[in-house]
Amino acid sequence: MLKKNLMGGLQVLAVAALAFWAGMQFQKIRYDDICLDMGGGSNPGNHPICVMERSDDGFWIGPVRITPASVIAIDRSDASSSTSQISIKLNEPAAQALREYTERHVGQDLEVRVDGGVIRRVRIAEAIGAAFTLPDLSPEDATTILRMLSPQT
Template sequence: MPLGRKASAAILITALAAAFWAGSEMQKAAYLDQCLDLGGGRNPGNHPICVVEKATAPLQLGPIVITARGVVGGEFRDDPDGQTLVELRLATDVAAALAAFTKASVGGTLDIRVDGNLVRSVNIAEGIEGDRFVIALDRDEAESLAQGLGLDGL
């Protein structure tokens, strides 16, 4: 039996070493996929050029992140107070998530962020129903939102 335990231990150690090696190779591959080398080595002068995805979503309503994929359409209207009213029509899955969140959060607050910047924090009086809603924004914020959501023709 001692030989069986030693063999099992050796197999376990070998498997762990192989898993560690595979993990490090995957991490290296991910790094190489993100970093571009223009100078002939992996890190020329230790200054790689790395591709980083945009970290902020065009629109965030509380925990609900809304990207171009989640918006079916929209339109702008000018408010007499000088604000721009942005009416968005959401995809079914995003509208359902927003409805569920707002219904569960009645009485709480909803932070509205455009490009990661807090533009307004509102009290939730009732759940948002349907696939349309309107946000009042400054013109610059509305244009930034339209661009981020791919609604440039508005």
């Protein structure tokens, strides 16, 4: 009886060890699939380049995604039948993220994107705060931005 229990215990232990090893191998394969090692080893200097999925859906100012939840106020005004402008006021977390990014990148280009397409490219002259205006937009782009950022009621 003792021999039978011992054999059963060893079999359970062997299955558990095999399952653990298989799980580790699966994780390693997943890691290798998303991380490109530029130095020839698994983690040379622990500096892999990882491919991260990025969603371009929505409204982006540089790397900062603006959502309806981050907008306090939004207003559209049409200068003419061919140009519009949107004035936006952000809540503090979104404003801080945008301010920090633009402070670090003064003098560089900033892209304004809608669903992955660049609608505006500007040079950053100074940090953008909580309130700003996007001038000279096409009426279609202005309508899209207004629809994307207006609070859902």
